[in-house]
Amino acid sequence: MNLSNRASNTPASPIRKLFPKASEAEKKGIKIYKLNIGQPDLKTPNCIKKRCQNYPKDLVYEPSPGIPELISTWAKYFAKDNLPVTDKDLIITTGGSEAIVFSLLATCDPNDEVIVFEPFYANYKSYAIQTSVKLVPVTLKIEDNFHLPNAEEIEKKITSKTKAILINNPSNPTGAVYKKNELQMITDLAIKHNLFIISDEVYNEFVLDKKNKFISLMSFPKIQQQLILIESASKKFNACGARIGALVSKNSEIIATVTKFAQARLSSPSIEQYALIPIFKTAKKYTQKICQEYKKRRDTIFNGLKKIKGAICLKPEGAFYVIVKLPVDDTEKFCAWLLDKFEYKKQTVMLAPAKDFYATPNMGLQEVRIAYVLKSQDLKKAMEILKIAIEEYNKIYAKK
Numbered sequence: 001m002n003l004s005n006r007a008s009n010t011p012a013s014p015i016r017k018l019f020p021k022a023s024e025a026e027k028k029g030i031k032i033y034k035l036n037i038g039q040p041d042l043k044t045p046n047c048i049k050k051r052c053q054n055y056p057k058d059l060v061y062e063p064s065p066g067i068p069e070l071i072s073t074w075a076k077y078f079a080k081d082n083l084p085v086t087d088k089d090l091i092i093t094t095g096g097s098e099a100i101v102f103s104l105l106a107t108c109d110p111n112d113e114v115i116v117f118e119p120f121y122a123n124y125k126s127y128a129i130q131t132s133v134k135l136v137p138v139t140l141k142i143e144d145n146f147h148l149p150n151a152e153e154i155e156k157k158i159t160s161k162t163k164a165i166l167i168n169n170p171s172n173p174t175g176a177v178y179k180k181n182e183l184q185m186i187t188d189l190a191i192k193h194n195l196f197i198i199s200d201e202v203y204n205e206f207v208l209d210k211k212n213k214f215i216s217l218m219s220f221p222k223i224q225q226q227l228i229l230i231e232s233a234s235k236k237f238n239a240c241g242a243r244i245g246a247l248v249s250k251n252s253e254i255i256a257t258v259t260k261f262a263q264a265r266l267s268s269p270s271i272e273q274y275a276l277i278p279i280f281k282t283a284k285k286y287t288q289k290i291c292q293e294y295k296k297r298r299d300t301i302f303n304g305l306k307k308i309k310g311a312i313c314l315k316p317e318g319a320f321y322v323i324v325k326l327p328v329d330d331t332e333k334f335c336a337w338l339l340d341k342f343e344y345k346k347q348t349v350m351l352a353p354a355k356d357f358y359a360t361p362n363m364g365l366q367e368v369r370i371a372y373v374l375k376s377q378d379l380k381k382a383m384e385i386l387k388i389a390i391e392e393y394n395k396i397y398a399k400k
Contacts, residue, residue, distance in 0.1 A: 010129050014122050014356035014369075021339035022350055030343050033374060033382035036335075036352040038172065038320065040373040042238045042290060051275035059270055064262040066092025066246075067273045073280040074231070074246055080284060083218045089248055091258050094268045096202050096232035096245035097123065103228045103247065104131040104164075106257045107196045113161040114198075115154065119146070119323055119357035119364060121172045121200070136162070137359040142325055142367075145314040146174035148182045151189060158189070164196040165189065170203040170214065173357050173369040174323050175298075175316020177212045187223040197223060202232040202245070203319040205287035208295040212317050224250040235320075236287060237279050242272040294320045300376040304383025308390060322370050323354055327390060331355070331368050334393055342389050349382050349389065 015037045022032055065071065071087050078085035093099040108114065110132035116124060118137040128135045136157050140146040148154070154165075165186060170177045190197050199217040207214045218229055229248040234240045247258055262268075279286065298316060305311050310327025328334045331353040338348050354367035372379055 006129055006132075010126050011122075011356055013126075014354075015352050018335060018339060018350065021336060025339045025343075025348065029346060031347045032339070032350050033347070033378055033385065034350045035370045035372065035374070035379075035382060036350045038235065038371045038373060039240055040235070040238050040320070041375060042293070044238050045279055045286065047278045048237065048239055048242070048275045051278065052271050055271045055274060057270070062267040062270050062273060064265075064267055065259055066090075066268060067270075067277075070244075070273045070277050070280075073277050077280050077283055078218070078248070081216065083216055084224070084250070085218065085248055088252075089250055089255065091247045091255065091262055092268050092273060093245040093247050093262070094265070095234065095243040096200070096230050097127070098265075098268075099230045099232075099245045099247040100124070100166075100198065100200065101127050101131060102258045102261045103196075103198045103230065104128065104133050105261060106254055107198070107228070108133045108163045111161065112163045113159060115157055115162060115165045115195075116359065117148065117167060117171075118359055119173050119354055119367075119369075120166075120359075121168055122352075122356045124166065125356070125359065134161075135166075135359050139358070139360055139363065140174070140176075142312060142314070142323065145317070146171065146176040146323065148178060148185065151185050154185075154189060155193075158193050158195075162193065162195060164198055166198045166200070167217075168200040169217075170206060170318030171321075172203060172319050173321045173352075173354070175319050175321050177207050177214060177318040179212075180215050183215055183217055183220065187217065187220045190223060190226055194226075196226050196228060198228045198230065200230040202230060202235060204231075205236055205283075206291050206294055206320060207318045208291065208298050209317060214318070218248070218250075226251070228254060233276050233279075236283070237276070238290070239272075239276070242269075242276065244268060244272050244276055294372070297372040297374070297376055297379055298322075300379045301370060301372045301383060304380060304386075307383070308387045310390075320372050322372070323357070323364075323367055324370060325367050328366060328393055329397060331364075331366055333397075334390075335368065337393060338389055342392065344385050344388050347381070347385055349386050351386075 231246040312325040354364035
């Protein structure tokens with residue numbers, strides 16, 4: 001018996017597929033600096049953990065759109081940034097992942113096309129396969145710090161099958177924070193071609209320099225009926241395992257459609273929804289503090305990368321990721337070698353090969369994504385080890 005094409009075509013996560021090799025290395029007593037996954041080492045706020053421990057009710061199905069108090073609290077969080085989000089515009093989802101899947105299901109039929117900017121969050125590929133949607137990539141350049149090209153380059157990719165533009169701001173994996181003129185260009189294209197915009201804004205609190213500013217597409221009035229905004233509590237509050245996200249839209253048909261999808265999965269987790277309510281009331285105070293910590297970590301890792309001869313990257317502007325071009329022949333092979341065959345003083349580094357962050361074949365073959373989610377002293381050590389590893393690897397594998 002054959003499995004579905006969907007089963008065959010869904011890729012393994014580039015972020016997680018090296019875990020078996022990491023486990024074997026750890027069994028040998030090797031310390032691994034894990035920079036492959038966006039799992040910060042910062043503590044989950046105590047108010048969230050206490051609410052989980054003191055959940056007062058039985059575990060019943062909650063309303064499919066979410067617990068009303070969490071919906072209201074999250075909507076008020078948007079209002080602090082003068083964004084016109086009300087309770088009726090917001091649905092709680094099981095992580096930002098479900099919100100993206102619901103967005104694709106609501107806007108696209110099988111074989112419809114969605115414009116996406118590569119390199120992009122690798123799981124977008126899996127969501128597209130699950131929903132039978134075709135991702136059409138617009139390739140961004142490392143020398144432009146992965147900012148958007150001109151409108152003409154994007155417009156070349158729009159066809160009669162295009163239904164939406166999917167954009168991630170600030171960007172995972174590049175760290176780009178898009179400027180107002182770039183976002184205006186996207187809204188103009190969407191209006192001109194009657195497209196939806198799915199705006200993944202889960203890292204909205206993490207803009208690392210004062211010269212940059214996060215601008216939500218919800219702040220553009222003319223696009224609001226075509227906009228679906230994706231949010232998540234995972235990274236904002238260091239609660240990755242809580243799996244609570246939100247889908248926001250001013251379009252009542254979108255909300256009605258997504259409500260039906262939410263009803264089909266019954267409800268999102270009860271305890272986590274309940275636990276997140278207090279932190280949203282002081283969200284800005286909390287995220288401003290940890291944003292400063294990510295800035296420190298960004299600077300540490302960027303300074304370390306500058307010491308690696310042949311490494312190419314520009315300073316990331318937001319989130320906590322950077323795409324780096326390394327002076328190696330193949331980062332898939334190199335990242336596996338780091339875990340299989342290399343150690344320096346019983347230590348090594350775990351990175352995510354960048355190939356699977358692209359939809360275009362044979363892109364990103366010399367690139368990795370680094371998540372700077374460890375404390376600065378660990379990041380400094382990791383970059384020193386990476387420098388030594390590259391030198392040793394090239395002695396073995398560099399072309400004669």
